[in-house]
Amino acid sequence: MANNNLVGFFKDYLTEDTLFQNKKALSTSYTPQEISHRDKEIDQVAGILAPLLKYDKPSNLFMYGKTGTGKTLVMKYVTQQILKVAEEKKTAIQIIYLNCKLKRIADTEYRLIAQLIREMGKEVPPTGLPTDEVYNIFYKILENNPCMLLIVLDEIDQLIKKAGDEIIYNLTRINSDLKESQITIVGISNSLVFTDGIDPRVKSSLNEEEVVFPPYNALQIQDILKERCTTAFKKDVIKEGVIEKCAAYAAREHGDARRAIELLRVAGEVAERKKKKVVDITDLDEAEEKIEKDRVIDVIKTQPKQSQAALYCIVEIFEVKRKKIHTGEIYEKYKNICGNLNLRPLTQRRISDILAELDMFGIINSQVISKGRYGRTKEISLAFSTSMLTKIKKLLQQELGI
Numbered sequence: 001m002a003n004n005n006l007v008g009f010f011k012d013y014l015t016e017d018t019l020f021q022n023k024k025a026l027s028t029s030y031t032p033q034e035i036s037h038r039d040k041e042i043d044q045v046a047g048i049l050a051p052l053l054k055y056d057k058p059s060n061l062f063m064y065g066k067t068g069t070g071k072t073l074v075m076k077y078v079t080q081q082i083l084k085v086a087e088e089k090k091t092a093i094q095i096i097y098l099n100c101k102l103k104r105i106a107d108t109e110y111r112l113i114a115q116l117i118r119e120m121g122k123e124v125p126p127t128g129l130p131t132d133e134v135y136n137i138f139y140k141i142l143e144n145n146p147c148m149l150l151i152v153l154d155e156i157d158q159l160i161k162k163a164g165d166e167i168i169y170n171l172t173r174i175n176s177d178l179k180e181s182q183i184t185i186v187g188i189s190n191s192l193v194f195t196d197g198i199d200p201r202v203k204s205s206l207n208e209e210e211v212v213f214p215p216y217n218a219l220q221i222q223d224i225l226k227e228r229c230t231t232a233f234k235k236d237v238i239k240e241g242v243i244e245k246c247a248a249y250a251a252r253e254h255g256d257a258r259r260a261i262e263l264l265r266v267a268g269e270v271a272e273r274k275k276k277k278v279v280d281i282t283d284l285d286e287a288e289e290k291i292e293k294d295r296v297i298d299v300i301k302t303q304p305k306q307s308q309a310a311l312y313c314i315v316e317i318f319e320v321k322r323k324k325i326h327t328g329e330i331y332e333k334y335k336n337i338c339g340n341l342n343l344r345p346l347t348q349r350r351i352s353d354i355l356a357e358l359d360m361f362g363i364i365n366s367q368v369i370s371k372g373r374y375g376r377t378k379e380i381s382l383a384f385s386t387s388m389l390t391k392i393k394k395l396l397q398q399e400l401g402i
């Protein structure tokens with residue numbers, strides 16, 4: 001594009017027909033008008049937290065369910081409604097919502113308590129005080145400002161992974177010293193195994209109540225998408241069958257509403273780039289492929305060198321063989337290329353672990369094959385479409401400096 005054409009380009013860009021009416025409705029930060037298929041969960045959470053409004057301490061609550069099942073949405077909705085009534089009735093309720101995945105908020109016990117203090121409107125140095133002292137400040141704020149404090153720790157597994165599980169125990173223990181205020185904790189997680197690892201004391205203090213969010217089925221995802229479409233797209237832009245297939249894609253692994261909404265957004269963008277007036281199934285398929293490609297590339301980029309090297313071997317063998325590969329073959333090749341790559345060869349056992357990880361990330365598929373009295377072996381195949389093979393190989397060569 002010549003420089004002098006840029007103004008023209010921008011003007012065209014502005015007047016260009018867009019398929020979207022309100023694209024923000026498909027962004028992650030958007031709060032939908034309606035929450036469908038979560039009445040039961042909303043009622044449960046509301047019932048558990050309602051005592052706040054009578055200035056009684058509710059039970060601590062643990063909410064879990066797979067990603068994109070509406071946990072954060074439901075929690076935010078219920079707390080907003082509680083605050084509305086609390087304001088009207090002048091009940092002293094404070095609600096602090098923290099996403100523990102965010103850096104510098106929940107990496108250490110100190111940081112978390114400091115953040116809580118800040119949320120309550122007081123300052124505290126970012127480091128330097130003994131942790132006990134920070135707890136003391138927090139305690140004093142609560143005693144000087146009587147309230148029912150609800151602390152929502154979203155993605156709590158991240159907090160416990162980084163800062164340990166004592167923190168939950170310590171937080172709940174403050175209650176026995178507090179006279180004017182009480183603390184209730186809501187933990188939210190999409191990791192179902194994380195509670196297995198934590199101290200039973202901590203687990204039971206958090207799990208006084210539990211609400212489980214089941215994955216949506218394809219029909220439920222369809223409803224969510226239809227509702228979202230009416231705000232996000234102009235009228236009659238989405239062709240018949242698109243919503244259904246989009247929901248089917250999303251429900252393939254588990255019903256993840258976030259993934260479904262993202263897919264629809266990308267399908268809209270694909271159609272728009274082609275200057276089409278409607279979004280049809282081919283746009284959706286293209287969007288699905290694009291998202292999958294981005295995902296695979298992201299995972300590969302973040303793998304350690306050893307893992308990238310193992311994957312590179314699989315790709316090279318597959319290019320020639322075009323069928324399933326035995327782990328033995330991969331290991332032989334891996335040992336050979338380690339020298340060129342300046343890598344210290346790992347044991348076959350460690351490479352097996354690495355392959356299991358790549359399987360978990362959905363980059364490869366491995367299948368255990370019994371060889372009768374010769375024991376068992378694993379057969380490996382690539383989990384991404386072979387149309388991506390060349391691109392992935394190039395990426396790995398870049399990453400490994402080949």
Ligand SMILES: Nc1ncnc2c1ncn2[C@@H]1O[C@H](COP(=O)(O)OP(=O)(O)OP(=O)(O)O)[C@@H](O)[C@H]1O
Pocket residue numbers: 027028030031032034035036037038065066067068069070071072073074189190224257258261
């Ligand atoms: N029942 C629903 N109705 C409308 N939109 C929904 C519904 N459930 C989820 N969504 C939308 O799907 C996306 C994911 O929902 P949410 O963030 O609540 O999932 P989550 O369970 O917290 O997932 P994660 O475990 O990954 O944090 C959000 O954009 C949300 O608005």
Ligand SMILES: [Mg+2]
Pocket residue numbers: 071072073154
């Ligand atoms: Mg969430």
